[in-house]
Amino acid sequence: MLDEDCELLYLSDRPEKLILEDIPVPPMAVRPSVLVNGGQSNENDVTSKLKTIIQKDWELLQIEVAQYINSDVRGSPQNQQQSRPLQGFVQRLKGKQGRFRGNLSGKRVEFTGRTVISPDPNLKITEVAIPILMAQILTYPELVSNHNIEKLRQCVRNGPERHPGANFIRDPSGTMIHLRFTSRKRAADELKYGHIVDRHLEDGDIVLFNRQPSLHRIHLRFTSRKRAADELKYGHIVDRHLEDGDIVLFNRQPSLHRMSIMSHRAKIMPWRTLRFNESVCNPYNADFDGDEMNMHVPQTEEARTEALTLMGVQNNLCTPKNGEILVASTQDFLTSSFLITRKDTFYDRAAFSLMCSYMGDGMEPVDLPTPALIKPIELWTGKQLFSVLVRPYAHMKVFVNLTTTEKSYTKSEETMCRNDGYVYFRNSELLCGQLGKVTLGNGNKDGLFSILLRDYSVHAAASCMNRLAKLSARWIGNHGFSIGIDDVQPGKILKDGKDDQIKLGYKACDEIIQEYNQNKLNLLPGCDSAKTLETRVLKALNDLRQSTADVCMKELHWRNSPLIMSQCGSKGSPMNISQMIACVGQQNVNGQRAPNGFIDRSLPHFPKKSKIPAAKGFVANSFYSGLRATEFFFHTMGGREGLVDTAVKTADTGYMSRRLIKALEDLSIQYDDTVRNASGGVVQFIYGGDGMDPAKMEGKDGEPLNFKRLYFKIKATCPRTRAHLNLSPEEASNFVKERLSSLDGRCSKKFKKSLSTFLEGQIHSLKTTREQFLGERNSSGCNEKIAANISGITLQQLQAFLEICITRYHLKKIEAGAAIGVIGAQSIGEPGTQMTLKTFHFAGVASMNVTLGVPRIKEIINGAKNISTPIITAKLKYNNNVKTAEFLKGCIEKTILGEVSKSIKIELTSRKAAIVIKLDKKTIQGSQLGISADSVKRSILQHQKLKLKDEHIHTSDDGKIIISPPETDRNKLHFSLHSLKGMLKDVIVKGLPTAQRVVINHDEKKETYELFVEGTNLRAVMGIPGVDGHDTKSNHIIEVEGTLGIEAARECIINEIQYIMKEYSMSIDNRHMMLLADLMTYKGEVLGITRFGINKMKESVLMLAAFEKTADVLFNASFNGRHDDIEGVGECIIMGIPMPIGTGILKVQQRVEPIPNLAYGMDSLIS
């Protein structure tokens, strides 16, 4: 073979070398033999395989050698039924436990701990309580210095067995040998059998020496600790026990996002569990039903600093998924806050002061506010207690301003809401509203803690959470809160109400069933009668459960514990409560009512073909009243589906997350604002289109700022004084224009525009108010003042507002080095685990199903060529007319001959044999298909398999088509007629062959119509006259790419993922989708996040080997002579070097003297 040919075949070396001539035999360290008792040795698989290779005869040698490398290779004689295939080299490398994934990408580490977790509201949110037993084993190497020598001496004296002790002393200078010698001698002297102990020590020393070859360690168990302490010098390193304030990393599996591992401050405590504040349960997704968590102790000062600043709880209060707060109050904290802030909680001086001291352990200064009620007796309200909690003393410069609406808000009346559901904090005073999850809980951008975090500092938010945790834990401990059987006993009114509702619901269902039986049912678009029945009955039953739930919620006393919990959002929903008290409701399997397990019925307790609610899984009883046998059975069916679903989904999402991470792991922000992969390829020119950090976004839908809130805050915190000038609308708008025009280019245009439109709106409302008060009457000073009080703004306020907006906008830019790829992958992968059930969804019309959930995300991410429910949404040029919509539906929908013909018959007479088709004029006209006998003839002629010619088909005007077959052989004629008849039925006479079904969607609000086309071929649908091609979309990414191009495909990916997330009401910053879509499309074609796609995206052999198909990747790499620059994250981890991402993005350059050229060979004798 020529060398040129080798190059052509992408061979890096001569092909002869691919033939194995010698087999590598690894040293014994690679294949250790294990000694079993009695001197017998157990040989390693590799050794035994080598043995067989030596022993085997020539014929089987090749197979044996192949199996030596990869034991999965077949070909050995079939009779060999080995119990366990021996492990080849490939087996050692591949798989989760293999070398790559198990030992190179992830390693076992020292200085770790794991135990059961439990809650402790008295800890700060940044703390974790570590049991003393753990603290004595986990150590931190502290350098002895002027500042800590006394502390460390005490540690050394305490030794390994007492808590603030130490386990080792290390001496970097090497002079330790002497000390060790003396201490050993001394230890020896103190003991009777000196020489025996001596030998023991030697053993210990060797073990330790192996671990730390460069440093000598002294094991403090064996030395005289007092002496060692005295001899402690600066520069020694003491491996001391963990102490309060040490930094530890805390982790709970599954680590789905970066908040699953955060750094806490250690707090050494007795007993045996790891404890932390319940507020931190959310990011870890932990509860205390037996969960265990892991702990790691960073061993260098650098690692600690990095852990503290990057992974600290206080720096991870918000999720980068969407900027919502994640560390926030949960469960009992919400319940007690809810009860404390109830309108009719009043406290006298003693109770109020006591509660004030609860929140700070009585150690914080508290300024008592003036009681809300002064006469007839002094009483403080619970809301005042919350004002104290947010701002305990006058010197604290925290002025929270926020308005939110809690669950109970009546949607009108604002602050005067009758349920007290409108929360209003003004300058850290709680003016109204009963606090619940929206204000205090996680997953909100306008909650109390979010605002403290954004407007003030991390510290303000964290300390407020600490105070709340302490207050509520103590308060609820005194108050008591539990649930009992009487909480779920329905009263008389409730029982009657429920019975009435059920009677009504059953009646409605019976009516529908009766209509169905009499065939009078009005069909829903795109459904047959059975489907219509199911949808309507299902809806009726869901309404029924809802109405019983409403009755239930209305009739419960406000003291009912489940009710309180559901109202404040700490646990449970109204549905859960009504299931306990009133009615469990319909049980679904696969989105349908209980299926038939027997012939025509679900269970033999019911008559056949019964459609009544009870026979199809409706449970009318409550958990309190108890389920009947059939109801119980149906309930288990629904329950099992849920269990199976979660089990399957965890595996699916886990794999999906892994693929996402592998594809996105090396993307990071560079100093030129671009997003690049490790090899420098640009994925985005500016991250997310504006270079903003998703974790810092304050507004809805990823807007950087919430102007309304800020404006409100500024107006409240910069009060109008006499000296401040009230601006007239003109003055204000001039000022705004001036300031905005002087903005530098670092603000995006979008931001500028949104800021100016917001301010225009505010100025407009100021104008209208002034017109109200000043326009008609004479402008008296009094009215001017009122107008200013209502919506006026001063120059100072406006100035402050603009400056705050602009400076804060700049602070929200994403930092260079951010590993935005991994963050994006986690942000998309993590919500996947929460998407349970509901795999289908009706897109507007009942009959049109769209795949949702994890399966759909998988389709998108894989870049699947065939998706399970392709749907084209076609907008119409004239979208307000049903007729046009119906006409276009006829044009698009696949119509086969069988559907539009009255009959297809074979006519056999003595003279001729033919097939006669009679078209059904009524149907054709009814759905405006415009099919005539001639058009049918054309369609038949175009059909490829029929092979009919023009002369075989005769048409008549009355819609008759006569087809005489070309077959002339009399014997075969009969059969050919029948086969022809069968095929004719399926001839497509109208519409697109790919459009299985078309449904007209009627938008009731806008009075418009659009078409949903179930099927593919976007190009053809767009091309149909009457369809607005500009506004026609498909959910099939590959098809969009083929039809409209790569940019459209990118947009489609973003929209489709966002659509799924919206269906599950999960908000994810659009920037993450953009990054994913950009990664999938930046090579110019849609690459799925699968091994094929990732292969095309990445160059690194090591990373690909660690991902999937380890052996194939490695074989190909050696065959092709690939090299790896070790740039990406995966490769760097494997090689154990710092990666060029995050803090590793910086490198120090140093000027070095060029290395002198070394002359090889002998010095010449004569120069």
Add this chain to the structure above:
Amino acid sequence: MADILFEDIFTIIRMNPDGKKFDKVSRVEVEGEHFNTKMQLDVNTDIYPLHDNEKFTMVLAPTLSLDGTPDTGYFTPGGRKSLADKFEYVMHGKLYKISEGGSGPNVTVEVYASFGGLLMKLSGEPTIASKFELDQRLFLLMRKVG
């Protein structure tokens, strides 16, 4: 006498117009005799019971001290003589919102205050709001008449 921001005599029209929601607190809807005023007010009826058709006089003042020393907002108890001596029910709170209601010639002003969560909404002719300022500390003093 210290400056008083607002004073009027009110008649209770209805108790709890939206149904009784809380055990100790009732929302009363009252109508004033002057300035066309209407008011919704949360009152702790547990310690100060009110009934339909009762009349009371209500005063809103920025401070309780008789010489007009401004209130600090923090609690300084003491046995001094004060404005409260003449009244039966006294609340302390904050004015948090002034807004407009109605339109044209019938324009009204609504003044909102919160007394530690017990709310007041006072609406009437614009003139009633002339003395009020946003974020003002308010004392609400009540005494039954007739």
